[in-house]
Amino acid sequence: MEIAENAALIVVDVQKGFEEEGFWGPRNNPGADENIASLIDAWQSTGRPVVFVRHDSPKPQSPLRPGYAGNGFKEYVEERRGKGDGAELLVTKSVNSAFYGAPDLDAWLRAAGIEQFVVAGIQTNMCAETTARMGGNLGYEVLFALDATHTFDLEGPFGWRRTAEELAQASAVSLHGGGFARVVTTAEVVAAAEAGALRG
Template identity: 80%
Template sequence: MNIAENAALVVVDVQKGFEEEDHWGPRNNPGADDNIASLIDTWQATGRPVVFVRHDSPKPDSPLRPGQEGNDFKEYVEKRRGKGGGDGGELLVTKTVNSAFYGTPDLDAWLRAAGISQIVVAGIQTNMCAETTARMGGNLGYEVVFAYDATYTFDLVGPFGWALGAEEVARGAAVSLHGGGFARVVMTQEVVGGAR
């Protein structure tokens, strides 16, 4: 795995509100948070840029809405913010929709100004904001690496009464991203190994 020296890690929506199981339902991948922390640590230790993305939900019943504790980053992310090393830099993007590329400030403009062509996506939820950010990154011409086990999601009900467990939902997202050519889906260990 070849991780560019200036590859940006895009950490999507790792917020306290996603710990409210009564709202979201059962999740998969209990090891995701450890893997996300490992990626941030690796990026900061090697001086690569980290983008922290926060979802400011406009929905009145969302645990992620501004002014609620659930809008805050999880503690392990918050304590790592502001600790970027070298020239890597750090960016905070806030958004109200799925894609980090439709947030403030303009992520695409920031990446291009820094000459960054490769991004690594991690965070919550696998099939929602993480997947949408990865898809759009691919559409915009970035080389996208999706750290599958540094993401998680929840059980989901769709049309016709179809219901999928969180693991099925996550795998479906990974198959669409990888099989559709939007991103290279890999595991955290491979990313960390390629970034050292």
């Protein structure tokens, strides 16, 4: 795996509101936050660009609604903002895709000549997956750091219910098998980013 010198890290919706288990239900991958932090650290230490995405939910009961404490980034993310040597962008959105937010993510990436990015964040099968899918459709090389994401159990049609882990695996299979993104681990990405920085 090669990580471009200007590859972006897109950190999707790592917000305090997702800690409210009573609202979301059971989650998977308790190590996600540690992995997200290590990716941010690797990107900042190698001077690569980081995009922080925040979901401003229009739903009045959502823990992610503006003006509510849950809308803010988790502490470990907030304390890392502004710390890197590379470019940094804050994108706010009210839908699943970071490409439908403000400012325009696609325009920012293209203006910087960025062709590759890594996706991490919450939720695996919602905003992280949608951002990865759209990135693939727009022609970017997308790496999806699966173990730096997590999601929650969910009920769908016909009484079907899937656990968070089942949903995460389905996302990984769809993204990777469908050619939208390459699904990878945090350790692989960090090692490749640091190796690339040494070569550079």
